Amino acid sequence: MGYRAAYTRWQNDPDAYWLEAAQAIDWDVAPTQALFDRGNNSYEWFADAQVNTCYNAVDRHVNAGNGARTAIIYDSPITGRKSKTSFAELQQQVAGFAGGLAAQGITKGDRVIIYMPMVPEALVAMLACARLGAIHSVVFGGFAAHELAVRIDDCTPKAIIAASCGLEPNRVVKYKPLLDGAIEQAAHKPDFCVVLQREEEVAPLTEGRDLDWFDFQHGTSPADCVPVEGTHPAYILYTSGTTGAPKGVVRPTAGHLVALNWTMKNIYNVDPGDVFWAASDVGWVVGHSYICYAPLIHGNTTVVFEGKPVGTPDAGTFWRVISEHNVRSFFTAPTAFRAIKREDPNGEFRKDYDLSCLRALYLAGERADPDTIEWAQDLLGVPVYDHWWQTETGWTIAGNPAGLEALPVKIGSPTVPMPGYDVHILDEGGRILPAGELGAIAIKLPLPPGTLPTLWQANDRFHKSYLNTFPGYYETGDAGMIDTDGYLYIMARTDDVINVAGHRLSTGGMEEVLAGHPDVAECAVVGVADPLKGQNAVGFVCLTKGVDRPHSEITAECVQRIRDQIGPVAAFKKCVVVDRLPKTRSGKILRATMVKIADGETFKMPATIDDPAILDEIRDALKTIGYAGG
Ligand code: COA
Ligand code: AMP
Numbered sequence: 096m097g098y099r100a101a102y103t104r105w106q107n108d109p110d111a112y113w114l115e116a117a118q119a120i121d122w123d124v125a126p127t128q129a130l131f132d133r134g135n136n137s138y139e140w141f142a143d144a145q146v147n148t149c150y151n152a153v154d155r156h157v158n159a160g161n162g163a164r165t166a167i168i169y170d171s172p173i174t175g176r177k178s179k180t181s182f183a184e185l186q187q188q189v190a191g192f193a194g195g196l197a198a199q200g201i202t203k204g205d206r207v208i209i210y211m212p213m214v215p216e217a218l219v220a221m222l223a224c225a226r227l228g229a230i231h232s233v234v235f236g237g238f239a240a241h242e243l244a245v246r247i248d249d250c251t252p253k254a255i256i257a258a259s260c261g262l263e264p265n266r267v268v269k270y271k272p273l274l275d276g277a278i279e280q281a282a283h284k285p286d287f288c289v290v291l292q293r294e295e296e297v298a299p300l301t302e303g304r305d306l307d308w309f310d311f312q313h314g315t316s317p318a319d320c321v322p323v324e325g326t327h328p329a330y331i332l333y334t335s336g337t338t339g340a341p342k343g344v345v346r347p348t349a350g351h352l353v354a355l356n357w358t359m360k361n362i363y364n365v366d367p368g369d370v371f372w373a374a375s376d377v378g379w380v381v382g383h384s385y386i387c388y389a390p391l392i393h394g395n396t397t398v399v400f401e402g403k404p405v406g407t408p409d410a411g412t413f414w415r416v417i418s419e420h421n422v423r424s425f426f427t428a429p430t431a432f433r434a435i436k437r438e439d440p441n442g443e444f445r446k447d448y449d450l451s452c453l454r455a456l457y458l459a460g461e462r463a464d465p466d467t468i469e470w471a472q473d474l475l476g477v478p479v480y481d482h483w484w485q486t487e488t489g490w491t492i493a494g495n496p497a498g499l500e501a502l503p504v505k506i507g508s509p510t511v512p513m514p515g516y517d518v519h520i521l522d523e524g525g526r527i528l529p530a531g532e533l534g535a536i537a538i539k540l541p542l543p544p545g546t547l548p549t550l551w552q553a554n555d556r557f558h559k560s561y562l563n564t565f566p567g568y569y570e571t572g573d574a575g576m577i578d579t580d581g582y583l584y585i586m587a588r589t590d591d592v593i594n595v596a597g598h599r600l601s602t603g604g605m606e607e608v609l610a611g612h613p614d615v616a617e618c619a620v621v622g623v624a625d626p627l628k629g630q631n632a633v634g635f636v637c638l639t640k641g642v643d644r645p646h647s648e649i650t651a652e653c654v655q656r657i658r659d660q661i662g663p664v665a666a667f668k669k670c671v672v673v674d675r676l677p678k679t680r681s682g683k684i685l686r687a688t689m690v691k692i693a694d695g696e697t698f699k700m701p702a703t704i705d706d707p708a709i710l711d712e713i714r715d716a717l718k719t720i721g722y723a724g725g
Contacts, residue, residue, distance in 0.1 A: 097500040098511065101361075105514035112514060113140070113544055116357045117349075120392075121155045122146050123322035126349065130541060136562050138541035139548060141325035141349035148329055149226035150320040151352055152391035153189055156182040164368060166391060168420050169215045171401035172412050173262045174295070180215055185222070185391075190317035192308075193223035198315040199254065199287055199306070203228030203323060206252040206331070208285070209377075210234045210243060210270060212261035213401040216291050216308065217377045218387045220256045225329060228321040232331040232343070235378025236261040236268060237598075237664030240276030242341075247281040249343055250331050250551055255288045260296035264406045271298035325349030331551045332380055334486040336560060337591045339604035343551030344486050346383075350544030351489060352392060354515070355384055358490050359393035362482070362513070363424045364454065364498035367394030373426040374400050374413065379598075380486040381460060385426055389490075398422065404431040411444025418448040425453060428460035428597030429467045433627050436467065442474040453477055455497055459484060460597035461629045462585060465506045483509040483585050485571065486599070487561070488546045492516050492538065492571070493583040508582040515543025518583060520576055525565040530579045535589055537568035591686075593622030593630045595666050602632060602686075605667060608660045609634055614642045614649050619676050620667075621686045623693040623722060633693060633722065634670035635713070646672040671716045679703040689713055693722040 096104070105112040113129040124145035131139040156164065162183030169178045180188070201207060207224050209231050211217040217233070224231040232250050234243050247255070255278075261268040271290070278284060290298055291308040300307065329348040333341035365371050373385035390397035398420055404413055404427070413435065417425060439445075456471055456479045463481040472479045478501065482494030495502050495510040502510055512518040517539035520528045528534045540562075550557040564570045572592060575585045588594075591603045602620040609618040617637040622630035634653060642649075650670040657667040677685040680703050691698040692714050700707055718725025 098496050098502060101496075101499055102512070102514050106517075109515070113353060117141065117144075117353045119356050120146065120349075120352045121151055126325060129544070132541070136540055136558070136567075137548070139326045140347065140544040141353065144325040144349050145322040146325060146349055146352060147226065147228070147320035147322050148348055148352060148388070148392075149189060149193075149222045152222060152225070152388060153182060153186045154320060156394050157186050161367075161394065162186070164394070165396045167215045167218060167397055167399055168370070169399045169401070170416055170420065171213075171262075172407040173264065173401050178215070185219070187317070188219050189222045189226055190319075191312050191315075192219050193226040193318035194315040195289070195312035196223055196229070196254065197227055197318045199311070201227055201229050201254060203321055203327075205229045205254075206250045207231050208234060208243075208247060208250070208252040208255045210236065210255060210257040210274060211291065211377065212236050212258055212268075213376060213399055214258065214291070214293075215399050216258070218391075218397075218399065221330075221377070221383075221387050222391075223318075226318055226320050228323040228327060230328045230330055232333065233378055233383065234333070235376060235664065236270070237378070237662050239659055239662035240273045241280060241660040242662055243273060243277035244280035245339075245341065246333050247277060247285070248283050249333070249341075251283045253286050255285045256291075257288060258291040259293050259298035262295060262401065264403055267295050269296055269298070275301070323348055326548070328551075330383065332383060332486055334380070335592055335599045335601035335604060337601060337603045339601065339607040341601075341604075342556070342560065343553065344380075344547045345549050345551050346489055346545070347548055350546070351388065354490050354543060354545030355389035356392050359389055359395060360498045361496050362491055362494050362498060363426070363457065365390075365393070365395055365424050368396070369423040370396040370398065370421050371424050371426075372398035372400070372416065372420070372422045374404070374431060375427065375460070375597075379460075380489060381426070381428075384489055396420075403434075405434045405438045409444060410435045410439035411447060414445050414448040414450060417453050418450055421452045423452060423454050424457065425455075426457040426459070429458050429463040430461060430596045430628055432458070432467050432471050436470050437627060445474055450475060455480055457482060457494075459491075459509075461594040463509075468506050478504060480504065481509040483573075483583065488542065490545055493518065505578075505580075505582050508578070508584050510583070511581050512583065513543075518577070519568070521565055521568070525568070528576075530577055533574060533576045533586065535565070536571045536573045536575050536583070536585070537565045538571065539568055542569055593632060595622070595625075595630050595632060596628040598664055600632065600661075600665055604661065605632055605634065605657055605665065608657050609636055609653050609670075612636070612649070612653055612656060614638050614644065615653070616640070617676060619684045619686055619689065621690045621693070623690055628666065631669065632665060632667045633717075633720070634667065635673050635676060635689070635716065636670060637673060637676060669720045669722075671720050673712060673716045675706075675709050675712065677709040677713060678705050680705050693717050695724055
């Protein structure tokens with residue numbers, strides 16, 4: 096069946112479509128119905144089913160006789176370590192670790208925070224939680240203690256599972272001080288922490304709170320899989336919104352299983368046993384869906400790569416991993432390719448490797464610019480598929496369904512909506528716009544299986560953030576258009592979210608941090624274009640009256656403040672002092688105009704601007720930090 100036929104089949108009978116897809120999952124109690132409409136724009140999928148995610152990702156492959164098949168390939172160019180874990184070994188490790196957690200009192204519904212780098216144990220921890228029906232929340236290692244503390248207070252975990260350190264090419268990131276700092280800052284305290292000690296950093300354990308990863312399993316029995324309701328949260332993943340308070344995206348168990356399993360063949364075109372590699376991090380949604388869950392659920396081998404596209408040791412590291420591990424489908428963010436292209440524009444490193452195993456490259460996480468797509472296509476000689484999705488959806492909204500039918504690629508478009516997604520372009524009043532017109536991208540409710548049903552303990556915020564603007568629709572926060580062939584184009588965010596090196600960040604959150612500086616009276620943070628990272632955050636601060644210190648001192652403190660409170664991942668390095676911020680007469684800061692000035696784009700003088708002369712001051716300030724032609 097081709098794409099159009101599949102999409103039409105879904106449109107005509109969504110319940111039948113998803114119940115059929117659900118047959119690929121091993122249920123404790125099979126669903127009799129797919130969608131449950133609970134009223135007030137609240138929908139549930141497979142609510143009458145019982146199932147366990149870990150069973151489907153691990154045990155069922157062992158039970159089917161595939162225990163010897165490789166589940167995880169760990170490849171760490173940073174440490175030089177490599178290993179392979181079979182499904183049978185993974186089952187033992189996960190059941191053993193879950194047994195340790197259970198002995199400490201972790202049961203179904205308990206929250207567990209996981210703060211770990213790219214090591215196979217991160218997947219073991221996630222799967223062990225799923226085995227017990229505990230709800231994990233993985234926090235990216237590049238976040239600072241404060242961000243971890245915010246998440247601890249929001250999801251009130253009974254336990255935190257951490258490693259002693261993460262490894263960046265230039266440094267060992269000690270997790271223990273971050274963990275201790277976060278627990279100290281948080282009002283909620285976990286009952287216990289489990290620490291995986293790594294060779295590069297042995298962390299001193301806190302007596303009475305911290306347990307060693309291996310020791311705490313001694314004398315406990317391996318845990319069995321606990322069946323949970325289809326709607327039970329599999330995990331919470333925090334993502335950036337318009338403020339400093341991150342949104343806790345809830346992932347429902349059954350829809351997650353059904354949808355992710357569906358994507359592995361239909362989108363990524365792999366069969367069980369094939370090696371699939373997503374070069375991301377378990378701290379992001381791409382890592383949840385495509386490093387941990389989807390490949391394992393589908394019976395694929397997943398690659399856990401602890402390295403960077405460049406510098407570990409060189410710009411050929413991706414090609415080495417693909418050829419050495421026989422990777423069939425490869426998924427990464429465009430910024431990784433821009434980094435490789437910058438280091439090795441002629442693709443010299445690629446010549447050293449046989450990449451005949453690779454069938455396609457998938458890009459997502461940020462806009463894929465045409466130059467990067469074309470360069471990757473020429474270099475690899477395989478189709479390059481851009482696809483668009485979000486933490487909230489957990490899987491592709493629009494993509495090229497290569498396993499169903501590879502559609503012609505139109506560079507600049509992530510192709511077409513997947514079955515399950517009824518995508519429209521709306522004007523400000525919520526009216527559907529015709530092909531070719533730019534507007535807000537919205538998805539008609541209900542969203543498909545696997546997408547967020549709510550935000551963790553913040554249902555009002557869920558409605559306010561996503562459902563209230565366009566009644567009957569989910570507001571994606573992206574703007575774009577659909578062409579006459581039904582291809583979607585993603586142009587920009589409609590909110591204060593920016594995307595730096597494929598990392599989703601909140602400028603509002605950064606402004607809250609800068610505003611906390613004692614010398615800062617007012618501030619604005621905007622995302623300006625960056626040839627490598629897509630966007631970069633730039634801060635403008637106005638000082639409190641009477642402050643008479645060198646500006647360089649204050650801006651350096653601002654930079655440090657963001658690193659300390661949000662984390663190095665914010666990559667916030669550019670900050671400048673200005674006398675005033677450009678505003679409308681009603682006091683709204685003209686951030687979009689500031690971005691245009693920084694990017695050197697022409698713009699229309701906002702009709703409501705209070706004092707146009709301020710824009711020249713902004714231009715001059717930007718020049719001092721290398722923007723606006725400076
Ligand atoms: N733990 C601790 N620190 C981390 C971290 C982690 N897991 N990940 C990144 N950081 C730090 C980096 O060390 C860097 O610190 P520095 O300011 O001291 O140098 C800072 O955060 C910014 O990191 P990054 O944005 O990654 O920049 P970079 O210059 O180190 O690397 C790229 C640039 C393009 C190579 C890199 O961003 C990359 O590989 N991107 C791929 C994006 C990706 O996988 N996105 C996931 C969504 S698909
Ligand atoms: P995240 O939740 O971190 O996955 O970020 C989701 C956001 O990243 C989307 O709302 C888009 O703004 C952006 N994004 C993701 N994939 C793409 C893509 N293929 N093209 C353009 N923007 C994208």
